[in-house]
Amino acid sequence: MSSDKSAKPRIVYQEFGSASQEQAFERPAQELPPKEQNLRVQASRKGRKGKTVTTISGFQVKPETLNALMKQLKAQCGAGGTIKDNEIEIQGDHAPKIQKILLDLGYKAKISGG
Template identity: 50%
Template structure:
């Protein structure tokens, strides 16, 4: 039994001129996969995760609720992408010598380091005010 090898285009033409199905994933310039980098997805636009307040000030707040009595300073109002918030949080954690996190666009710094946080945010060019207790 001998089988003749034919190209994909010739095979599709023999089947009745059916064209190849369109890719279902979003593409960049019609490319779906590259041997250099793998699957090619459309670039996603950066979105800011934090919310800003109407007066343009950041809100610094000392909270203990839901944390077994342990206090944290929360910083809200920075309308920056998640990566920038993480950089700011890392800088503040290093300056304060404590831990912290970024959750839902709000930076949390463990402990009560009000003066250090105020100084660093002023150096970064942010206007801030204390809210709450």
Template identity: 45%
Template sequence: MSKHSRNNDESRLVFSTDQGRIKEDKKPKDSVPETDGVVRVRPEKKGRGGKTVTVITGLPMSGNDLKGFAKQLKKRCGGGGAVKDGAIELQGDHVDTMVAELVKQGYNAKRSGG
């Protein structure tokens, strides 16, 4: 047998134009995470080389909404940051500033952790 033929026992299709799309990668839609209604703001140093990062969790939004909100908060504290695993991480210790800003915007925010 040639190496391009198919055995009934060992069929390993690499490419075919007659079957169309074989596997479709479907990403789940961004859904709003369930929270207890409290937005928690905490400082975090562990695993960050001694640098303090402000972590905000419990926001009732996800995806692009969360990224846009993170952009507003980064601008407010004048620093950088990122959105990771549904949490906003801001560079620097801005816990008190972020709690005040979130309360001003109508969220039930409180300081947690250290």
């Protein structure tokens, strides 16, 4: 046996196909145009130690598009944010501002919750 570190690790047992076939099971993301997407903008404090976070859900876009939109919303709100479970979370209560930005971009956005 050679001591070459760059060699592939030997697989002793594998139940289903090769590791390269794992990508075949991923669902392709459908990208709908903005006017066909119904988004919900909601300010929430649950499970966040009393801090308010504005969540935008209902996206049907590719991860790259979602990331670009999150970056734009963070810049226009002057706040931090992240993407979790295909939802954008922006720190702070920015629901009216985010709704206006999304409407200007052509999305159908509604403020949800009280």
